[in-house]
Amino acid sequence: MQATKKQPAAARLIEMAGPLFADRPFDAVSTRELARAASVNLSAISYHFGSKEGLYDAVFSTLIDDLAPVRNGFKNFLDAGLAAAKDNPALQRQILKTFVCLLIDAITSNLQPRWKMRLILREIQSVGPCFEKVMSGHIDIMHDLAGRLVSVIKKEPEDSVTVKLVSHSLISLCLQYSLNEHLLSHRLGWAGFKEPEIAILKRETVDMVFRMLGLPPMTAQEDP
Known part of the structure; x- marks a missing residue:
């Protein structure tokens, strides 16, 4: 650069x-x-x-300012549909599937250079001087957004230990695809993440998240 x-x-x-x-x-x-x-x-x-x-x-x-459209996009998406999903398991599944797919799109997009995620991860792991800034400005917000969805599905408070741990696991599962693209491509025999490979990541990850939350597997009609 x-x-x-x-x-x-x-x-x-x-x-x-x-x-x-x-x-x-x-x-x-x-x-x-x-x-x-x-x-x-x-x-x-x-x-x-x-x-x-x-x-x-x-x-x-x-960096936090640059990621504002990502945070706002997920917030607007949940604001638009989550209230109606409270007693609607089918809608919960649809929202969860879309949330995971959008998250994978955001993580694998070339619009957000991968160094940004590496820098955030380095700062969090080392508890550096900008740890609180990046937690309050981005990480906490994204995890809380995921927590809103998990809370509805699990029927537990958003601040419960279960909801926070599941939300963390959901986001971490998706995030590692960006951080480990070369490792996964090597393991799977891929030449990087292109459209067909991302489609596979979405399908498999949605299925994993469904199982994590105790939901029945995806049907053929639900395939991303």
């Missing part, structure tokens, strides 16, 4: 810093490397962000 000099220096720094921080620990990325990647003077980091730590924080703020 190369930054374009038509962008403001601050935007170039954020754009180029994200992938670097995603692939290496914070301390392993030097300010000189960041400045060189963004084609800016070294002093631009302190001028625009105060420090490398400030740039790191700005990367996460931008």
Whole structure:
């Protein structure tokens, strides 16, 4: 990836810093490397962000803002149909199937570069300085949205341990497809995730999630 000099220096720094921080620990990325990647003077980091730590924080703020359409899309989808599904098992199954398929679409889409998920995962696993920011700004919201759906199906409160653990498992199951694309492609003999492979991921994952929630297997009519 190369930054374009038509962008403001601050935007170039954020754009180029994200992938670097995603692939290496914070301390392993030097300010000189960041400045060189963004084609800016070294002093631009302190001028625009105060420090490398400030740039790191700005990367996460931008990342969370970029993922807002994903969060809003899932919220709007659940707002539109979940109330009617409370006592309608067939509609619950349809909403759950669509939720999983939309999640896999979002995770495997080239519109959201994979480094963003790697960076989020690195920050969560290391409990880094932006852990709370990314949890409250994105992760908690996505897990709570999944929890709304799981709560209706399981008939348990959204804040119950069961609902939170099942929601975590559902999202993690889908998320790992992006993080482990090369591993899975190798295991399955695929040349990456293209439309036919994504269709298989959807079908198998929906079936796994149905079983996780104690629902009958998908019928032929329900096949994604």
